[in-house]
Amino acid sequence: MTLLAYWKGAYEAWIDYPQRSGKLLGGRYRIERFLGVGSFGLTYLCCDLHSNDLVVVKQAKPSKKQLGRELLRRESEMMEALKLPEIPASYGLFEADKQLYLVSEYRQGQTVEQLIFERRAVYAEKDALRIIRSLMAIVSAVHEQGIVHLDIRIPNVILRGERISLIDFGLASRIGEPARVETEANEETRRRRTPEVASDLYAVGHFFLFMLYSGYDPDDKEALTGVSWEKELNVSAEVKRMLRKLLQLDLPYTDARDFIHDLDASLQA
Numbered sequence: 001m002t003l004l005a006y007w008k009g010a011y012e013a014w015i016d017y018p019q020r021s022g023k024l025l026g027g028r029y030r031i032e033r034f035l036g037v038g039s040f041g042l043t044y045l046c047c048d049l050h051s052n053d054l055v056v057v058k059q060a061k062p063s064k065k066q067l068g069r070e071l072l073r074r075e076s077e078m079m080e081a082l083k084l085p086e087i088p089a090s091y092g093l094f095e096a097d098k099q100l101y102l103v104s105e106y107r108q109g110q111t112v113e114q115l116i117f118e119r120r121a122v123y124a125e126k127d128a129l130r131i132i133r134s135l136m137a138i139v140s141a142v143h144e145q146g147i148v149h150l151d152i153r154i155p156n157v158i159l160r161g162e163r164i165s166l167i168d169f170g171l172a173s174r175i176g177e178p179a180r181v182e183t184e185a186n187e188e189t190r191r192r193r194t195p196e197v198a199s200d201l202y203a204v205g206h207f208f209l210f211m212l213y214s215g216y217d218p219d220d221k222e223a224l225t226g227v228s229w230e231k232e233l234n235v236s237a238e239v240k241r242m243l244r245k246l247l248q249l250d251l252p253y254t255d256a257r258d259f260i261h262d263l264d265a266s267l268q269a
């Protein structure tokens, strides 16, 4: 690494350092807790002093300059366009101390990532099918409005009992618009980021695999490292068929409703 690259990295880490708990943003939102940092934003749980409600406030990462701000504006626009009960409501953007922030509704619960990796939740095939079915109801409603999420992953789905929420619309795009991927992006990134229905379904395929792997104990079996999910996971023939289509190993689904049809048939079986 060159000395310049080193200093640039150190400078960015410094300007992107999360703000402290207790600080008031825009004279209204008191930081309760830092929730996390993504590629383009810093997310905080805040108390809205006007309503006394907890809200989520996302700050465009200072080091990402104009691009970070543009993406936050887009995220706000997408959330405004998608008023669905399973998507946190957007309360709009504000600017303070030259920083741009997006305020949205806080959804209690745990992300599927936290449930699997921290709570050690284990999902049997039927449980996973039910959750994927609820997720697909949201995904399909998003698609019906001409939008694709493009970042469906286990940290972006929150569960609380039967209630499911899909968050993080930072990469959401209108179906058919040009892909916003770098020219040197690999095949996997293209599959996930091209603004078309198949990209979300591909991501749901991986989400589904994460849930099914939650019950996988490699000690139960011979050393299978490096062997594909089809050999490692003990799943029904119908689930295998759905996964192969989602993951584009067989002729892919072109519409979320076709996958939902197969899910319903499997759940009723």
Ligand SMILES: Nc1ncnc2c1ncn2[C@@H]1O[C@H](COP(=O)(O)OP(=O)(O)OP(=O)(O)O)[C@@H](O)[C@H]1O
Pocket (backbone or CB within 6 Å): 035, 036, 037, 038, 039, 040, 041, 042, 043, 056, 058, 088, 104, 105, 106, 107, 108, 111, 155, 156, 158, 167, 168, 170
């Ligand atoms: N509306 C919300 N309700 C509850 N928790 C939330 C909400 N939005 C975000 N979070 C929490 O904050 C974390 C980071 O938020 P978010 O995914 O929006 O940020 P990000 O910067 O885009 O991160 P990444 O790109 O790494 O997913 C989430 O994983 C989740 O735990």
